[in-house]
Amino acid sequence: MARAGLDKNPREVAEMFDGVAQGYDRTNSVMTLGFDRRWREWSRRVLDARAGEKVLDLAAGTAVSTVEFAAQGAWCVAADFSLGMLRGGGHRPVPKVAADALNLPFADDAFDAVTVSFGLRNFNDTEAALKEMSRVVRPGGRLMICEASTPVFGPFRWVYKKHLLKILPFVAKFVSSNPEAYHYLAESMREWPDQRTLAEKIARSGWEDVAWFNLTGGLVALHRATKPL
Numbered sequence: 001m002a003r004a005g006l007d008k009n010p011r012e013v014a015e016m017f018d019g020v021a022q023g024y025d026r027t028n029s030v031m032t033l034g035f036d037r038r039w040r041e042w043s044r045r046v047l048d049a050r051a052g053e054k055v056l057d058l059a060a061g062t063a064v065s066t067v068e069f070a071a072q073g074a075w076c077v078a079a080d081f082s083l084g085m086l087r088g089g090g091h092r093p094v095p096k097v098a099a100d101a102l103n104l105p106f107a108d109d110a111f112d113a114v115t116v117s118f119g120l121r122n123f124n125d126t127e128a129a130l131k132e133m134s135r136v137v138r139p140g141g142r143l144m145i146c147e148a149s150t151p152v153f154g155p156f157r158w159v160y161k162k163h164l165l166k167i168l169p170f171v172a173k174f175v176s177s178n179p180e181a182y183h184y185l186a187e188s189m190r191e192w193p194d195q196r197t198l199a200e201k202i203a204r205s206g207w208e209d210v211a212w213f214n215l216t217g218g219l220v221a222l223h224r225a226t227k228p229l
């Protein structure tokens with residue numbers, strides 16, 4: 001399985017990520033021209049997880065996102081259903097759990113916060129996953145989603161959707177262990193809802209105080225919300 005389809009069949013998605021795991025972190029940095037570092041720093045600041053808190057980093061992949069959230073002293077667990085991705089992050093000193101976002105192996109109200117970085121777009125039922133995340137977070141706990149989004153400046157949005165996304169699979173040929181997966185990546189980014197639409201989905205899934213802010217002109221957006229008390 002080189003790539004998944006836009007129906008996001010879980011088995012195909014997991015196999016596809018198994019295939020990109022080797023060199024995933026390096027490929028990511030090349031594809032984002034190094035902006036991934038800044039996006040992760042912003043995510044950490046917005047989540048602001050402190051010592052004594054328990055954080056679930058879902059769709060954590062190689063745990064590159066998890067170690068960033070753990071940097072301020074919180075206890076963070078990386079969960080993902082691609083064993084290849086989890087193994088690729090074997091050197092990172094955070095606990096790792098094989099788990100499907102739609103059926104999490106955690107008790108109700110177990111975490112102070114749940115995060116997903118560049119993973120939500122790959123779930124085959126976004127709202128079901130958002131509800132499942134709400135189940136495992138305590139009342140008053142937080143959600144933080146970091147995801148590719150829609151550039152806010154119209155002409156750039158047009159160039160981005162029409163041309164820039166087409167470059168990703170071409171660049172991937174030189175840096176990825178599974179270049180085919182980057183066709184899926186580009187297509188799923190083109191189809192992904194804009195900031196407001198995603199905020200509405202989050203609110204419909206049992207979260208409140210939903211807000212977002214744009215990074216790099218809306219190429220990426222951070223959405224945050226809280227679980228009602």
Ligand SMILES: C[S@@+](CC[C@H](N)C(=O)[O-])C[C@H]1O[C@@H](n2cnc3c(N)ncnc32)[C@H](O)[C@@H]1O
Binds near residue numbers: 010014058080117122
């Ligand atoms: C682009 S990677 C993101 C990894 C990491 N969070 C980061 O910031 O680089 C997306 C990850 O989502 C995981 N994923 C997709 N669907 C999932 C699901 N239903 N349950 C758990 N993990 C899932 C994939 O296996 C993959 O590791």
